[in-house]
Amino acid sequence: MSEMLFTPRRIGSVTVPNRTVFLAHETGFAEDGLPTERDAAYYEARARGGVGLIIGPSSMLVHPSASNPMYASGYDPDVVPRLKMISAACHKHGTKVFAQLQHTGGEDSGEHAMRETWAPSAVPSEYGYEMPKRMEQADIEEVILGFAKTAEHVQEGGLDGIELKAGHDGILRQFISPKYNTRSDRYGGSIDNRVRLVNEVVEAIRDRVGEDFPVGIRLTLDEMEDGGYDYDYAVEVIRRLHPSLDFLDSDIATISKLHITDAPMHAPLGYTAEYYGAARELLDVPVIAAGRINDLTKANDVLEAGDADFVGMCRQLICDADTVRKVRRGEDEEVTHCIACNQNCLGGIHTNGHVGCIQTPRSGRETAIPHIEDLDSAPDPREVLVVGGGPAGLSFAVTAADFGHDVTIREKESELGGQSNIATQVDSRREFGDAVRNLRNQLDNRDVTVETDTEVEAGDLAGESWDDIVIAIGATERAPDLAGPDVHRSWDVLRGEAVGDRVIVFDNNKHAAGVGVAEYLLDKQDCEVTFVTTSYHPGDQLEGTNVPPFLETLYENDVDIETHTTIIGFEDGAAQLLNVYSEEMTTRPADSLVVAERRRARNGLAEAIRERGVDGAVHRIGDCVAPRLIDKAIYDGEMLARELSA
Structure with missing residues (x-):
């Protein structure tokens, strides 16, 4: 791979140390409308991991009419010291930090603040059910002022720039859209009028932060909704954007089409290339690519082809905060590649209340789970037998080996992977196997003994001596209540x-x-x-x-x-x-x-081993404790390894 990905590039007055960008997204860490220490630790982990630019905190709201407890209230002056905490944490690693400013408009719910939502017109979003209020001139002026105040807070907080969100959700895109903006005044009717609010926001921000503070825009290049605008329309929007904008961050679809915006593994890697590549030809300012880029070699190819100036990665850097640093150190096989399962990143916001990753227990828990490089080797290295080579057993083995334990895996099948090998028989779920492949790659770099085609029964362990026996033999699918040959x-x-x-x-x-x-x-x-x-x-x-x-x-x-x-x-x-x-x-x-x-835990082996009085403490992890999703299996494995190493 050439070094283009690791060369500096300017955005306005700011020099970003390399071409990788951690894209804006919800974290779920905000409390009382303010970023927290969890935000700072989360972003610092990616800065430490070598990313050049972080766009976060994301979706800093600019006005109370867009109230949402998941987001930071950027209009609140109390946000400034919290932003200083985040910028200081990231700057010590050389990473630049921009904030994303947003008003959610009619694509949010008013239930958080118990008030109406605002939008350019009384046109409901396909994402929600509430009919928004058509904004009056005074409302528009309040929102413009809110953007300006929030930008000033960002600058006071020590961040390096601003991104305006006119992407898959938000009021700026709604004003641009002929579907959501049916106004006939100076903010509607023609493309020039629909772009007016964006440009007035830029002017108001420039009055507060000056010309040398980078300001860019995340723009949806195709709404992909019936009645929404397409790429040709987006081209006309781009031609009318304020000339002082310093960059464009590419986006597609709307929040009602989140399966396109944040496509799962059904979509191929780099599926949005035609959009950001075409936008790059129109602009003299940097363009940020986005869309299922989970490999730095492919990221570099995007740059070499001239399709973008920076490569944005969101889910990949949620998955492995150290992606950039590992590749720069020549440790490509150590990278945990995102599989776009969307279970704990997007899904985690709603189920766990915060962002995370099925493959990486530390992701989203940075304040609770230390980076393994910051911990000492186990004071008492142990000889450990792992029975079962699925996600739970592999997760345990990799982490335990990192702490210096002597680990042996015995797997009854001819290959490692467990239940994941069944799921990947479905073509659209084939990438799910990469979760196991990532662990196998890491296992190959560690001194772990692997014995496949080796089924373990309780009697097989007679005469063997282990400090710990970890049972990770998963689950089986329950037999149907109905029976018969067909x-x-x-x-x-x-x-x-x-x-x-x-x-x-x-x-x-x-x-x-x-x-x-x-x-x-x-x-x-x-x-x-x-x-x-x-x-x-x-x-x-x-x-x-x-x-x-x-x-x-x-x-x-x-x-x-x-x-x-x-x-x-x-x-x-x-x-x-x-x-x-x-x-x-x-x-x-x-x-x-x-x-x-549903599935049934295979828990008999652990009980049989204990009954025979085999040497070694017996532990169960993963689905043989209780059948759950893969994130719990990987979490169980890593956390047990950490526990035995304390």
């Missing part, structure tokens, strides 16, 4: 078990298993599929951005979807369906019934 478990089908031409998939799992096996049957076996679920839609426990691509697959293949429905019988080539609300019964012909079930 009733199959989803895992068995993904392992190659044959089914008939007409298949009913009954989803009693509600996460990825049901929709995954349905996709597999459509793609790999060309089956005619009916999908049955008691839920409101297929995969209703999946993270929000992961649902639409699966639904698109089902509808594009003319799958008959029966919601609110259970199956009470299957025999003689027909299923008996029962609507759980109306209690109406129907019959549906099919050759096979495939049931995606």
